[in-house]
Amino acid sequence: MIRLGDVTYFYPRATTPALAGVTLEIPTGQFCAVIGANGAGKSTLCYTLAGFVPHFYRGKLSGGVEVAGVDVPASSLAQLAGHVGLVFANPFNQITGARFSVREEIAFGLENMGVPLEEMATRVEDILGFAGLRDLAERSPFALSGGQQQRLAIASVLVMRPPVIVLDEPTSQLDPIGSREVFAVLRDLAATDAATVVLAEQKLEWVAVFADRVIVLHEGRIVADGLPGDVLASADLAQYGLQPTRYTQAARAAQAAGFRADRDDLPVTLEEAVEFFR
Amino acid sequence: MSTSFSLYIPRESGMHRLHPLTKLALVAFCLVLGLFLPGVWLTYLAFMLLIVPLAAWAGVLPSFLRAVFKTALPVVISVFLVQGLFWPGGTPILHLGPLSLKQEGLQFAIRSAGRFITVVSSFLLLTFTTRPDGLMLALSQRGFPNSIAYIMLATMQIVPRFQTKANTILDAQRSRGLETEGNLLVRLRALLPLVQPLLLGSIIDIEERAIALEVRAFGRPGPKTSLLVLHDTPAQRVLRWLLLLAMLAVIGWRLYLAIAPRLAA
Secondary structure (H helix, E strand, O other): OEEEEEEEEEOOOOOOOOEEEEEEEEOOOOEEEEEOOOOOOHHHHHHHHHOHHHHOOOOEEEEEEEEOOEEOOOOOHHHHOOOEEEEOOOOHHHOOOOOOOHHHHHHHHHHHHOOOHHHHHHHHHHHHHHOOOHHHOOOOHHHOOHHHHHHHHHHHHHOOOOOEEEEEOOOOOOOHHHHHHHHHHHHHHHHHOOOEEEEEOOOHHHHHHHOOEEEEEEOOEEEEEEOHHHHHOOHHHHHHOOOOOHHHHHHHHHHHOOOOOOOOOOOOOHHHHHHHHO | OOOOOOOOOOOOOHHHHOOHHHHHHHHHHHHHHHHHOOOOOHHHHHHHHHHHHHHHHOOOHHHHHHHHHHHHHHHHHHHHHHHHHHOOOOOEEEEEOOEEEEHHHHHHHHHHHHHHHHHHHHHHHHHHHOOHHHHHHHHHHOOOOHHHHHHHHHHHHHHHHHHHHHHHHHHHHHHOOOOOOOOHHHHHHHHHHHHHHHHHHHHHHHHHHHHHHHHOOOOOOOOOOOOOOOOOOHHHHHHHHHHHHHHHHHHHHHHHHHHHHHHHO
């Protein structure tokens, strides 16, 4: 369970808030996508959930942030490690550099938490399989492709079994193949229900496929919140600087030409589009 | 593409299987021999009878000797030239035109070269046969600060990345017409558009890596465990103590040799 109560946050020396009166509740096990244009506050929201706002970035935070039973502003980053997992855009910067193989890189977090050797070995092997990294286990983390490195970053966080996992545009610096690899892992993650997941993402077609819920941020405020089918097909998306999926766009163009003009449930995924145009 | 500065060569040798601290003690002993053995020739003896056999035992002898040769040769040559030919005063043993080879200079050069070779080869022996993370783990377990161990390990892997990035930026600026070849002034001027993005980019990188480390509980107090398991034996523990005593003995012997004439006088 994640609970934000009227959260407002200013970065140091900023005059406009990065988050403005955000109130939000995400139930345990939900896969929640956060969308919004650049600068809408997606990253700030991610950092707030993981405690880096305000503990790392300083600045001024008001309101309550509770993540899986822990009061985030009142806890230290060391206490939050293992409680909230954070994955961000740049795969290279998430590699510690202190370990020489993929397997050891994944184990790094568990080593720091003092997890006993046998349990650590089992958990690392499980995650290697889950993230599709078993064949790369002996490779240097720096000898991987971007998509592989990002899967490694996700695996390194998952292995710590945090009740909440926050991903801040994990595919924005990857090529299409790398993105596909990472989304495949995220889809498996959504299917397991092992954790509450918050995903900030610009690629709406993927969001439509596996999010349970979509939240739209605009200038630090929540402006829409609902089921992917409703939010992503909404006509308001454009005014928040977001482009609807190509399925919605195609359907809207077809409606403008008189095709199925009576329908108001526009498709947001490929399957829905196939059904719409059939 | 090299992913690390590490010179470690993986092998299944007895030397490789030694506990990192044992290897460290062995190398420290070689180092002490190199620095403190008296006379001109004893250091060469230590190199031939101790360091080379250890490298052979580790199964890395060819690459080890190549590395020692490549590192030591320039220094050894210059020491022989400078000290042999330009020793002030001294007994000339060979005349080369206006210059002459001096006996004292030659002796000094042989002694210095021996010390240099022993010291360099000791360090190379350690880096060739010891996993850097294993060594850092062994040191951390003995109370060495984790953050320093981290910096040493991360530097080995991240500096090569830094070079790659510098080259990328250089190519990018060149493709926009930046002149990077020519006289000193042109080259210096070319440095500025290279340094700015590199430094700013690196500061952002460091910030992100700091966050990533916190996420991975690096700042968490309390005992840490390790996936890498180091094997130690009672025999190795004894050996380490013996090596320490031997080092003290060599240093003591050297001090005695230095002081004895004065005591006698």
